[in-house]
Amino acid sequence: MKNKLIKIVAVLFIIFIISGCSDATEPDTLGYVVALGIDKAEPEEAKFDITIQFANPAKISGGASEKGGEGGEESIENITVTAPSIYSAVNIANHVVSKTFTLSHTKLVVFSEEICRQGIEDLLETIGRSSDIRPNTYFAVSKCKAKEFLEAVNPETEVNPVRYYTMIFENDYSGFVPQNLSQDFYFYSSSEEKSTVLPLCSVSEQKGTDNFTDTGYQYKLEDFMAGQVPSEKKETQVMGMAIFDKDKMHAEMGDIETEIYNILTGEYSSSYVSYSYSQTPGDTITVLQQQSRKPKVLVNTSSDIPKIMIKVFLEADFYSSTPEVAVEDHLDEFANEVSEEIKKEIQQFLSKTQELGTDIVGFGSYAKRDFADVKAFSDYKWKEKYTNAEIEVLVDFVVKRTGLVVRSENR
Amino acid sequence: MNDKIDLNSRQLTLLISNLLIAKMMFAFPRFLFKTSGNAAWIQAIYVSLLAYILFSASIWFYRYTGNKSILQLAESTGKIPLKIIVALLVTVIITANVATEMRTFTESVKIVLLPKTKTELIMIFFAVTVIIGAYCGFGTLSVINALFFPFCLFFILVMVIVLFPTYNVNNIFPLFGTGAKDIFIKGLRDTSCFTDLLALNLILPHCKDIEMVKKSGRNAILISGTTLVLLCLSYGLTYPYPYSAEFLLVPYQLSRMVRAGEYFQRFEALFEFVWTITQLLYSSIYIFILCNVFQNTFKLRYLRPLIPCTVTALALLSFMPGTVVDLLDSAYGFKQKLIPIAYLLPIVIPIIYIIVEKRRSRSK
Numbered sequence: 001m002k003n004k005l006i007k008i009v010a011v012l013f014i015i016f017i018i019s020g021c022s023d024a025t026e027p028d029t030l031g032y033v034v035a036l037g038i039d040k041a042e043p044e045e046a047k048f049d050i051t052i053q054f055a056n057p058a059k060i061s062g063g064a065s066e067k068g069g070e071g072g073e074e075s076i077e078n079i080t081v082t083a084p085s086i087y088s089a090v091n092i093a094n095h096v097v098s099k100t101f102t103l104s105h106t107k108l109v110v111f112s113e114e115i116c117r118q119g120i121e122d123l124l125e126t127i128g129r130s131s132d133i134r135p136n137t138y139f140a141v142s143k144c145k146a147k148e149f150l151e152a153v154n155p156e157t158e159v160n161p162v163r164y165y166t167m168i169f170e171n172d173y174s175g176f177v178p179q180n181l182s183q184d185f186y187f188y189s190s191s192e193e194k195s196t197v198l199p200l201c202s203v204s205e206q207k208g209t210d211n212f213t214d215t216g217y218q219y220k221l222e223d224f225m226a227g228q229v230p231s232e233k234k235e236t237q238v239m240g241m242a243i244f245d246k247d248k249m250h251a252e253m254g255d256i257e258t259e260i261y262n263i264l265t266g267e268y269s270s271s272y273v274s275y276s277y278s279q280t281p282g283d284t285i286t287v288l289q290q291q292s293r294k295p296k297v298l299v300n301t302s303s304d305i306p307k308i309m310i311k312v313f314l315e316a317d318f319y320s321s322t323p324e325v326a327v328e329d330h331l332d333e334f335a336n337e338v339s340e341e342i343k344k345e346i347q348q349f350l351s352k353t354q355e356l357g358t359d360i361v362g363f364g365s366y367a368k369r370d371f372a373d374v375k376a377f378s379d380y381k382w383k384e385k386y387t388n389a390e391i392e393v394l395v396d397f398v399v400k401r402t403g404l405v406v407r408s409e410n411r
Numbered sequence: 412m413n414d415k416i417d418l419n420s421r422q423l424t425l426l427i428s429n430l431l432i433a434k435m436m437f438a439f440p441r442f443l444f445k446t447s448g449n450a451a452w453i454q455a456i457y458v459s460l461l462a463y464i465l466f467s468a469s470i471w472f473y474r475y476t477g478n479k480s481i482l483q484l485a486e487s488t489g490k491i492p493l494k495i496i497v498a499l500l501v502t503v504i505i506t507a508n509v510a511t512e513m514r515t516f517t518e519s520v521k522i523v524l525l526p527k528t529k530t531e532l533i534m535i536f537f538a539v540t541v542i543i544g545a546y547c548g549f550g551t552l553s554v555i556n557a558l559f560f561p562f563c564l565f566f567i568l569v570m571v572i573v574l575f576p577t578y579n580v581n582n583i584f585p586l587f588g589t590g591a592k593d594i595f596i597k598g599l600r601d602t603s604c605f606t607d608l609l610a611l612n613l614i615l616p617h618c619k620d621i622e623m624v625k626k627s628g629r630n631a632i633l634i635s636g637t638t639l640v641l642l643c644l645s646y647g648l649t650y651p652y653p654y655s656a657e658f659l660l661v662p663y664q665l666s667r668m669v670r671a672g673e674y675f676q677r678f679e680a681l682f683e684f685v686w687t688i689t690q691l692l693y694s695s696i697y698i699f700i701l702c703n704v705f706q707n708t709f710k711l712r713y714l715r716p717l718i719p720c721t722v723t724a725l726a727l728l729s730f731m732p733g734t735v736v737d738l739l740d741s742a743y744g745f746k747q748k749l750i751p752i753a754y755l756l757p758i759v760i761p762i763i764y765i766i767v768e769k770r771r772s773r774s775k
Contacts (some may be wrong), residue, residue: 023525365581
């Protein structure tokens with residue numbers, strides 16, 4: 001009897017102690033940070049103006065309101081504080097808003113271009129050390145002030161603001177944004193094997209550029225960067241990429257070059273691409289282009305001038321063509337022309353990266369295979385050698401389907 | 412363990428596997444990456460092979476000694492003084508292992524789960540649970556371990572498979588990481604991971620026969636070696652060097668990377684559960700073995716009263732290093748110094764026993 005009583009007391013004791021916890025936090029006391037914007041502070045000694053964008057759960061679908069969420073601008077709030085680091089800003093914000101901010105749902109960290117040009121090494125440390133921030137958070141460089149960008153965000157089509165950022169940065173039908181998560185940036189920002197990139201974002205400038213491409217690839221499309229797509233109202237745009245040398249922003253590239261980058265890194269999924277065709281000058285042929293398999297890369301470092309071979313594999317389905325010529329009858333000819341255009345575009349892109357001295361595609365990662373240990377690779381000084389590398393580009397482009405129409409005289 | 416507990420082969424295999432794998436779930440793999448960079452998986456194969464060879468060598472001598480534990484052999488050979496010396500050495504090795512793991516566990520929980528809770532409080536709750544576990548007895552622990560541990564192994568396997576999209580083969584190149592010398596010479600110190608095989612020599616009297624011990628020991632090395640290789644390979648394929656050598660908790664970092672679609676994320680919650688149970692079983696089993704060593708050495712009548720004092724002493728000892736950095740430096744450094752003793756003891760004592768027994772039989 002005595003033993004039984006002891007056991008019952010012990011069980012009750014365990015039930016009571018494990019049901020409570022000194023670290024317990026009620027969800028309604030938390031402020032879920034969705035995005036962070038980091039600008040240079042004025043005066044400079046104060047280091048950063050950090051904009052914290054947090055979710056307003058009552059306005060999100062399924063939130064506190066019975067009729068469901070309203071979405072849009074209402075679902076997010078912004079607060080800007082001046083602080084020397086991300087967590088100091090969170091600390092200050094905790095005293096301004098009646099919530100305890102958590103970064104566990106943060107989806108995006110936007111750095112202003114000004115800060116990126118100076119280097120973001122200090123801020124990267126926070127990403128690596130904190131167990132709060134997820135490795136699949138996105139980083140982006142804002143052409144305007146990061147605060148301005150976040151304040152212009154209006155997720156009209158999404159009731160959940162996190163989903164809004166996911167859709168923008170993980171869109172499988174777009175090649176204009178580099179697929180690069182914060183973890184990759186953290187890993188490679190001071191790496192000897194490759195340089196890294198971040199997406200560019202901005203608020204629309206309401207005017208276009210005159211920079212129409214007359215090359216075969218993305219025919220008659222402007223080489224836009226974020227903020228340059230003409231728009232009637234002020235809205236956010238994510239397009240193009242910033243190139244980094246170590247942790248400092250070095251250069252930038254437009255949407256078409258970003259798409260080429262995605263193709264070369266194998267992160268490209270699919271997108272609509274317009275091509276010119278010699279048989280139908282002036283007309284565009286649009287295809288849904290997909291990467292049929294990851295690029296094949298071979299790097300030979302036996303001499304001081306490395307030799308690189310890259311072969312990309314693309315397939316396409318016709319989405320629009322010209323009624324004047326039955327392209328279906330000249331598929332091989334069309335594919336050859338397109339292959340040449342893609343090859344030319346890739347060569348131009350790679351030459352530019354060599355001029356910039358930044359191996360953003362990551363050929364260095366393949367070059368490592370030729371070395372026995374880390375020291376041998378380090379002694380080879382890949383980044384210096386890359387600028388003189390001989391690069392051979394091969395393109396395997398196939399038109400697989402023609403949509404619902406087959407316009408052919410012979411078939 | 413004075414009562415006769417007959418472990419079957421499966422229970423024994425999983426018990427030893429737990430003792431070997433528990434530390435692989437925490438900071439241990441990081442040391443491999445510190446030693447040899449992203450060639451840690453090669454080093455993992457190397458240390459596993461070495462452990463297998465050393466275990467085979469030690470078990471070879473037990474053909475002549477039967478099911479006697481290392482303490483019984485010491486007593487038969489050098490009477491009480493040798494038994495006490497061996498018991499002290501065993502105690503030091505187990506204490507170093509358990510105290511380090513207890514502190515590593517509480518610090519890890521503090522970092523990833525309960526950042527606002529005091530480490531001392533986490534340790535108190537952990538210690539109480541370990542005491543309860545050890546009170547349940549060796550038989551109960553073996554059975555619970557046999558039920559739970561396959562789940563832990565399955566979890567690791569699932570994690571390794573689900574992480575497949577994050578793997579980048581280029582990350583494990585250059586093939587020899589920081590160099591072949593680092594892997595094969597400096598890497599010798601990382602055989603410390605398998606020092607827990609010593610526990611097998613202590614629970615020998617509870618095994619049916621030496622063949623079962625041989626089989627279970629080999630299977631345990633195979634299971635834990637494979638687990639270590641898989642963890643290192645998976646981590647090396649996911650995290651490029653030198654960043655791979657920076658993170659404190661390798662399996663936890665891996666679990667954070669799991670992302671199967673929009674809905675299957677935050678795998679670490681499941682990982683933390685597996686982590687906790689594995690560590691509880693590990694510590695409880697070891698506390699019981701340690702108390703049993705005391706009981707047998709000093710011929711004590713009861714074992715259970717020793718449990719709370721032993722756990723308290725170990726918990727206090729584990730707080731000797733002031734910070735996590737001190738813990739990694741001093742505790743791990745100390746453990747490395749014990750490696751030769753942990754591997755040599757199960758070989759040297761049976762050899763002395765065989766020689767003494769032969770002399771005795773000759774003199775008769």
